Amino acid sequence: MGNCCEPQEKEVDGEAPIKTVKRPQEIVRLFLIGSGEAGKSTIIKQMQKLCEINPKDYQMYNEEWQPISDPIANRRDWTKIVHQNTLRVITILIQKAAEFGYEYSSAELKRCADDILEFCGDDPDTIHLRANTRVTPDLAAKIERLWTDSDGPISRTMQRRKEFVISDSTNYFLNVEKLHEISHANYVPSTDDIIRARDPTVDIHDYNFLLHRVHFSIHDMGGQPVEQAKLPQFLSSWLQNTRPGDRNFILYMAALSDYNQMHPKHPDRTRLDESIARLQVLLNMRELERCGFILFLNKRDIFEQKLTDDNDFSRLFEKYMDKKSSKKSLLNQAEKAVASKFAEAVSETRRLNDTLYCRFTCAVDTQMMEAIFGAVRNDIIHDLIRQGNWVPFP
Numbered sequence: 001m002g003n004c005c006e007p008q009e010k011e012v013d014g015e016a017p018i019k020t021v022k023r024p025q026e027i028v029r030l031f032l033i034g035s036g037e038a039g040k041s042t043i044i045k046q047m048q049k050l051c052e053i054n055p056k057d058y059q060m061y062n063e064e065w066q067p068i069s070d071p072i073a074n075r076r077d078w079t080k081i082v083h084q085n086t087l088r089v090i091t092i093l094i095q096k097a098a099e100f101g102y103e104y105s106s107a108e109l110k111r112c113a114d115d116i117l118e119f120c121g122d123d124p125d126t127i128h129l130r131a132n133t134r135v136t137p138d139l140a141a142k143i144e145r146l147w148t149d150s151d152g153p154i155s156r157t158m159q160r161r162k163e164f165v166i167s168d169s170t171n172y173f174l175n176v177e178k179l180h181e182i183s184h185a186n187y188v189p190s191t192d193d194i195i196r197a198r199d200p201t202v203d204i205h206d207y208n209f210l211l212h213r214v215h216f217s218i219h220d221m222g223g224q225p226v227e228q229a230k231l232p233q234f235l236s237s238w239l240q241n242t243r244p245g246d247r248n249f250i251l252y253m254a255a256l257s258d259y260n261q262m263h264p265k266h267p268d269r270t271r272l273d274e275s276i277a278r279l280q281v282l283l284n285m286r287e288l289e290r291c292g293f294i295l296f297l298n299k300r301d302i303f304e305q306k307l308t309d310d311n312d313f314s315r316l317f318e319k320y321m322d323k324k325s326s327k328k329s330l331l332n333q334a335e336k337a338v339a340s341k342f343a344e345a346v347s348e349t350r351r352l353n354d355t356l357y358c359r360f361t362c363a364v365d366t367q368m369m370e371a372i373f374g375a376v377r378n379d380i381i382h383d384l385i386r387q388g389n390w391v392p393f394p
């Protein structure tokens with residue numbers, strides 16, 4: 001693997017030399033696919049964070065493969081997104097609490113809810129369009145009153161979260177200390193706040209990294225229905241841009257925690273069923289015959305929380321539970337059951353004999369993701385060496 005990003009000077013007719021950078025000869029190209037909010041963009045943010053904290057092993061490059069020294073350059077732009085995310089989740093909770101018919105125990109609490117709704121408007125999806133989208137100290141205090149009202153409407157609504165869609169960062173941003181931090185006039189998001197914030201990806205972006213001497217180019221695209229409709233088009237132009245020496249992989253992300261989340265348009269299916277069906281479509285695509293597949297089963301933390309909160313899992317996954325492995329923790333058993341369901345779906349496709357690397361992930365956990373990235377890098381290298389497609393490292 002050549003170390004090929006050394007800038008080279010090229011003189012043009014006596015003018016000052018132009019710095020040119022050579023594209024690496026061998027690049028592992030990953031195309032991130034998965035439903036909206038599966039955690040795809042979080043992978044990119046973790047890579048950026050690792051470039052900041054571990055520059056010895058991680059480096060980010062721009063499109064021309066020139067090193068980027070400040071991977072999270074637009075930190076201040078995230079301030080507004082964090083404010084919007086926070087106001088969005090509390091608005092959804094107040095509205096759902098009203099829909100479920102929960103009453104506040106005092107007029108003061110009811111007024112807090114009314115004031116927040118008056119400020120945010122009644123459409124959580126358009127909060128970002130309002131001129132003054134900020135969590136002021138006054139709003140933060142009102143949110144805190146509702147959030148800490150134990151067994152009150154908001155807490156009871158949170159217990160029914162599988163019945164509606166709400167951000168997985170709700171607990172993170174509504175945490176009392178975090179609320180205070182956010183409402184401070186000088187607040188600038190930390191890298192972890194950025195990792196937790198949701199800014200829906202629109203269109204496509206390419207990110208270039210060096211990870212333990214292997215060059216990666218990661219292709220991220222929006223997961224919303226509009227972008228999803230453009231997927232075949234995006235995939236074929238991505239494939240056309242393959243150069244000799246490149247190796248293509250689909251990194252497919254599904255959220256384990258979607259196992260009991262009803263699909264908003266098809267109430268007879270869960271979001272996980274939908275995700276499995278979409279993976280099958282990809283595995284059957286002839287164009288992707290030469291691409292490797294990596295599967296990340298993400299949101300392990302939320303999955304674990306849900307397993308302890310309700311007893312849906314054994315009923316929904318009875319067929320896939322290994323009764324003999326009762327010594328394993330419920331989390332391990334449940335993960336295995338979801339993986340078996342995926343394996344069954346894969347075996348129904350034309351790629352049934354291929355190796356599909358599967359990892360259980362928690363994309364917001366930097367330490368875990370660092371270990372996972374290292375393991376995935378090794379899986380990829382071993383796979384390519386086994387196939388005779390790559391020369392082992394010296």
Ligand SMILES: Nc1nc2c(ncn2[C@@H]2O[C@H](COP(=O)(O)OP(=O)(O)O)[C@@H](O)[C@H]2O)c(=O)[nH]1
Nearest residue numbers: 036037038039040041042195196198299362363
């Ligand atoms: N708790 C938790 N939140 C996650 C995890 N992965 C992603 N998220 C959050 O889920 C939201 C959506 O993630 P994002 O990467 O934007 O999803 P994308 O639509 O697939 O790109 C963000 O708020 C993330 O912080 C995870 O493993 N656990």
Ligand SMILES: [Mg+2]
Nearest residue numbers: 040041200201
């Ligand atoms: Mg995204």
